[in-house]
Amino acid sequence: xxxxxxxxxxxxxxxxxxxxxxxxxxxxxxxxxxxxxxxxxxxxxxxxxxxxxxxxxxxxxxxxxxxxxxxxxxxxxxxxxxxxxxxxxxxxxxxxxxxxxxxxxxxxxxxxxxxxxxxxxxxxxxxxxxxxxxxxxxxxxxxxxxxxxxxxxxxxxxxxxxxxxxxxxxxxxxxxxxxxxxxxxxxxxxxxxxxxxxxxxxxxxxxxxxxxxxxxxxxxxxxxxxxxxxx
Amino acid sequence: xxxxxxxxxxxxxxxxxxxxxxxxxxxxxxxxxxxxxxxxxxxxxxxxxxxxxxxxxxxxxxxxxxxxxxxxxxxxxxxxxxxxxxxxxxxxxxxxxxxxxxxxxxxxxxxxxxxxxxxxxxxxxxxxxxxxxxxxxxxxxxxxxxxxxxxxxxxxxxxxxxxxxxxxxxxxxxxxxxxxxxxxxxxxxxxxxxxxxxxxxxxxxxxxxxxxxxxxxxxxxxxxxxxxxxx
DNA sequence: TTCGAATGTGACAGTTGCGTGACGAGTTCA
DNA sequence: TGAACTCGTCACGCAACTGTCACATTCGAA
Numbered sequence: 163x164x165x166x167x168x169x170x171x172x173x174x175x176x177x178x179x180x181x182x183x184x185x186x187x188x189x190x191x192x193x194x195x196x197x198x199x200x201x202x203x204x205x206x207x208x209x210x211x212x213x214x215x216x217x218x219x220x221x222x223x224x225x226x227x228x229x230x231x232x233x234x235x236x237x238x239x240x241x242x243x244x245x246x247x248x249x250x251x252x253x254x255x256x257x258x259x260x261x262x263x264x265x266x267x268x269x270x271x272x273x274x275x276x277x278x279x280x281x282x283x284x285x286x287x288x289x290x291x292x293x294x295x296x297x298x299x300x301x302x303x304x305x306x307x308x309x310x311x312x313x314x315x316x317x318x319x320x321x322x323x324x325x326x327x328x329x330x331x332x333x334x335x336x337x338x339x340x341x342x343x344x345x346x347x348x349x350x351x352x353x354x355x356x357x358x359x360x361x362x363x364x365x366x367x368x369x370x371x372x373x374x375x376x377x378x379x380x381x382x383x384x385x386x387x388x389x390x391x392x393x
Numbered sequence: 394x395x396x397x398x399x400x401x402x403x404x405x406x407x408x409x410x411x412x413x414x415x416x417x418x419x420x421x422x423x424x425x426x427x428x429x430x431x432x433x434x435x436x437x438x439x440x441x442x443x444x445x446x447x448x449x450x451x452x453x454x455x456x457x458x459x460x461x462x463x464x465x466x467x468x469x470x471x472x473x474x475x476x477x478x479x480x481x482x483x484x485x486x487x488x489x490x491x492x493x494x495x496x497x498x499x500x501x502x503x504x505x506x507x508x509x510x511x512x513x514x515x516x517x518x519x520x521x522x523x524x525x526x527x528x529x530x531x532x533x534x535x536x537x538x539x540x541x542x543x544x545x546x547x548x549x550x551x552x553x554x555x556x557x558x559x560x561x562x563x564x565x566x567x568x569x570x571x572x573x574x575x576x577x578x579x580x581x582x583x584x585x586x587x588x589x590x591x592x593x594x595x596x597x598x599x600x601x602x603x604x605x606x607x608x609x610x611x612x613x614x615x616x617x618x619x620x621x622x623x624x
Numbered sequence: 625t626t627c628g629a630a631t632g633t634g635a636c637a638g639t640t641g642c643g644t645g646a647c648g649a650g651t652t653c654a
Numbered sequence: 655t656g657a658a659c660t661c662g663t664c665a666c667g668c669a670a671c672t673g674t675c676a677c678a679t680t681c682g683a684a
Contacts, residue, residue: 264414380632
C-alpha cells in the first residue's frame with residue numbers, strides 16, 4: 163500500500179512545519195498550502211487522501227473551503243479535519259455542519275492528531291454492502307472472507323479473492339484486461355496486462371478441484387467473463 | 394445481541410460530541426441529552442442500557458438526577474456513570490452514595506471510558522442471566538470475567554480479554570487491524586496497527602496450552618477472524 | 625491446412641505480510 | 655520502594671504472494 167497523502171492548509175509557517183514534520187515521521191506523504199487558493203491547486207495536482215485545514219486563513223475561512231469542497235463531486239470524498247484555535251462551541255457545530263469530518267482544537271498533541279487522522283481515514287473506507295454471493299455451487303461470504311463449494315472451503319490468495327469477488331458482483335459481462343486492472347487492482351497501478359492472465363489461471367486452478375473452473379470463461383479477443391451459463 | 398444503547402447527558406456540545414463519537418465507533422448506539430429535563434424524555438423513549446451523566450448540568454446536578462432515578466422502580470436498574478471535572482474525593486464519595494455505579498474524572502481517555510462502561514454493564518447484568526460465551530471448548534464468562542477451557546482457567550491480560558470478548562461476540566467475521574483498534578482499543582487512540590498482531594499473538598499463546606489457538610485465524614491481506622470452522 | 629496472434633501454463637526472483645522474541649516505559653500492588 | 659504485570663514498538667526471518675518471462679497450446683482467418 164502506498165503512503166497516504168495529506169494536504170496541510172495553514173498560513174502560519176511554524177505550525178505548518180511542525181505538523182508536516184510529525185506526519186512525515188508517521189509515514190505520511192505531506193503537501194502544504196498557505197491559503198485556500200493554493201490549496202485548490204494542490205488538490206488538483208496531488209489528489210490528497212485527507213486534508214487538514216486551519217480555520218483562520220488569509221483569503222477565505224477554512225470552513226468555507228470545506229463547504230465548497232463538499233459541494234463538488236470531484237472533491238466531496240476527501241475527508242477534512244478542521245483545526246481551530248479556540249474551542250468555541252459555536253465553531254465546532256458549524257464546522258461539522260459545514261461538512262468537515264472531524265475537528266481538533268489547538269493546541270493538540272501529535273498523538274491526538276494522528277489518532278483523528280487514522281479514525282477519519284478508517285471511516286472514509288466504506289463497509290461493503292452485499293455480503294453473501296452465490297453462483298452455482300460457489301459461495302463467497304465477504305464478511306467472513308471465505309469462499310466455499312458446499313462445505314469445503316476454497317483457499318484463495320488476496321488478489322484471486324478480489325478478482326472473484328469482482329466477477330461475482332458483475333456476472334455475465336465481459337471485461338477486458340485493462341478494465342480488470344482498473345477495477346480489481348486499482349486505477350493507478352501499472353502492471354502488464356498479461357498479469358491478469360496469470361491470476362485468472364490461478365483462480366481457475368483453485369476452482370478446479372471442485373469442477374468450477376468453467377465459471378471463469380475466456381472471450382477471445384475481448385477479455386474474461388464470469389458466467390454460470392456454459393460458454 | 395443488539396447494540397447497547399447509551400444515553401449521554403452533558404451540556405457542553407463539544408464534549409458530548411467527542412464522547413458520542415468514540416462510543417459510536419466502539420459499536421454502541423448513542424443518544425444525547427443536554428440537561429436533566431431532556432434526559433428524562435430520552436429515558437422514556439429510548440430505554441438506555443447505561444447512562445453517562447455530567448456532574449454539572451444547567452437545570453439540576455447530575456447527582457440529583459442520579460438520585461431520583463435510583464428512587465424509581467422504573468429506572469433504578471439503569472447503571473449510571475458520573476462525569477466530573479475535578480477528582481475531589483468528596484465528590485466521589487457523595488457521587489457513589491447518590492447511587493452512581495461508577496465515577497470518572499475529566500479528562501479521561503477513550504479506553505478508560507470503554508473499560509468502565511464494560512465493567513459497569515457487566516456488574517449490572519442480572520445475576521441469573523448468564524452472559525456466557527461458548528465456542529468449541531472455550532468459555533468466556535463475562536460476569537466473573539473468567540475465561541476457561543473445560544475446568545482449567547486461562548489467564549489473560551486486560552487487552553487480550555477485551556479482544557477475545559469482542560471476537561466471541563462477533564464470530565465468523567473478518568476484522569481489519571484498523572477495525573479492531575476502533576472496537577477494542579477505542580475510537581480515538583493512536584497506536585501502530587501492528588500492535589494488533591502482537592496482542593493476537595499473546596492471545597494465541599494463552600490459548601495454545603489448550604490447542605485452541607486455531608480459533609483465532611489470520612486472513613492474509615484482510616485481518617483476523619474468530620471461527621470454530623477451520624481455516 | 626497453415627500461419628500468426630491470442631491465450632494457457634510453469635517457473636523464478638523480488639516483495640510483502642505476518643509471526644515472533646526482546647526491550648523499555650509505565651502501572652499496580654504489596 | 656521494588657517486584658510483577660502490561661503495553662506498545664521494533665527488528666529479524668520465514669512463508670506466501672506477486673509480477674514477469676519464456677515456452678506451449680489453441681484458435682481463427684485465409
